[in-house]
Amino acid sequence: MVRSQSLSRELVLLGVLIALIVAMTVASSLFLTTGNLLNTSRFYVEPGLIALGMTLVIVTGGIDLSVGASLALVSVVMGFAYSEGVPLWLAVILGLLTGLLCGAFNGLFVTLLDLNPLVVTLGTFALFRGLAFVISDAGAVSQFPSWFEVFGQYYVGPVPLQLFVFIAAAIAVGVLLARGRFGRYVRAIGYNPRAARFSGVPVARTTVAVYALTGLLVAVAAIIYTSRVSSARADSGLGLELDVIAAVVLGGASIRGGSGTIVGTVLGVLIIAVLRNGLFMAGVPTTWQLIVIGVVLIAAVFVNEFFRKDEV
């Protein structure tokens, strides 16, 4: 029952995506070219990776506003560790660790004191960004050895390497959520946390794991981002959290928790990417893209939520 519902929602999203692709192809002959699509994908791997983690967070009924700030913190920790003489491979590992810790910090704060994730991650949104500014002292590191380019500027044939990273991560997180015990726990917590606790679901451990995994995905995105732009700065990823949440919610995850799929989220990321790039290729000013994304987001959730009968 639930399965068929989410399947039909994903079919609708797929229909919307195809309709958009057709419309954009009509609007600009340059849109539906392998070169453009592959090039565009480089810009959406980072929000896409984070959206995978955010889907899990939102399915547990939570939210993470700190992802853009943690991206900046990871980037700065990595860049400045390297510029202080730490070998780059070790700096990259430090970066991954930083992301993991940021996520775990959020998760622990939310579960230990039973606090609202919106407020906690609003606090860490300021905290992580602030730490990034303190560490970098508002400066930037942009001298990386050439092998570092492999993460964000390397192509396998015509395909950017990071696209493979995203596909692998999407499959892994998708399987994690849709099959097996962990995914069942995640959905149970979002659907009814109290019932989940009474049914023996390890609520605290699962929640911390979900936020920590999101932090780890943010770190991977941060490494790709830093390599792609060849720069580690504290103002990276400003506003990223909103793009990511928009993609996840567009993909059908309910902000009330309990439902959402990785397939839906990937479709959500693709729809936003096609919309933004297509409008850009068609010569529509960036300002109109903001309006279109806002309206599409509200309309998508309207379609999702309005026909639910169980709303109080």
Next chain:
Amino acid sequence: MSAAPAAASRVGVDAAGVRRVLARPAAPAVVFLAILVVIFGLSAPGFFTFENARGILASVAVLGVVAIGVNQVILAGDIDISVGSMLGLCAVAVGAVSTAVGGLILPLLAGMAVGAAVGAVNGSLTTFARIPSIIVTLGMLYALRGLTLVITGGDWVTGIPAPTRELGTGMLLGVEVPILLLLGVAAAVAAAGRFTAWGRDVHAVGGNRSAARFAGLDVTSVRLRAFVLTGALVGVAATILVGRVGSVTTDTGVGLELQVIAAVVIGGTSIAGGRGSTLAALIGTILIGVFLNGLVLLDVPPVWQNVVLGGLILLAVSTDAIRRRVLEG
């Protein structure tokens, strides 16, 4: 929910009374604020002056007026994260009317009307169309910023005539007008919360929406009114801001939503709705202002500001959670 000092005067020494005062939403923030003032007063030269206090209040007036509105939305169980973009759009409206016809009243009304209209859209989509308010206002955060850029074409509005700038730069009875507006708005909304049915209904609706509906309250109109009030107050805040700055940039209000929610939560209003007060929003705003000011006076490098703000939010919500556990046994 009224001022904590007023409650303190009728308490005396009995434990139940002390417990009642401590249970007030703004109590921890008031204590925090008092400690901060003492620390900065002792350590930061120039902090403990009347001029500095006025400077702090004037600098947080825009934040505070918006926070008092958003506080009502949060009390009613919703959230509004579109206020930053809304402030930008309202500022453009104020600037456009001001440069076209001048004066103070018309630009102010234009700003308030645009804000109230946007608030009505937010509220209608949330209540009638039943879209969660965080999604509605997230969408509006994008859409309104885009609209602002389309309307202005990315240009600044400059040359705001002097009369329009009264609300931002004027003095009345020896006090900056923004301060009087902030305190006036706080007093008016607090009074409405205490003496009108709507003000009391907000808490009921935010505390338990189903129960409020079964008790016969008009839940939809209570939630809708909070959004419209917020919009109108954003219009007032925009007029103050345009007055202070003297021009309108297209990035006016970017990131304001997070500061506003921080102020409300630090003050002690529960993000889950139903618990809180206008005083909480005001105290939270002043706390942020005092902190930023104290850091400047203590020569703390500006890069530390966000760390401190983030730590403050986490500290405030943790204290609140622990306090509730202790008080509720």
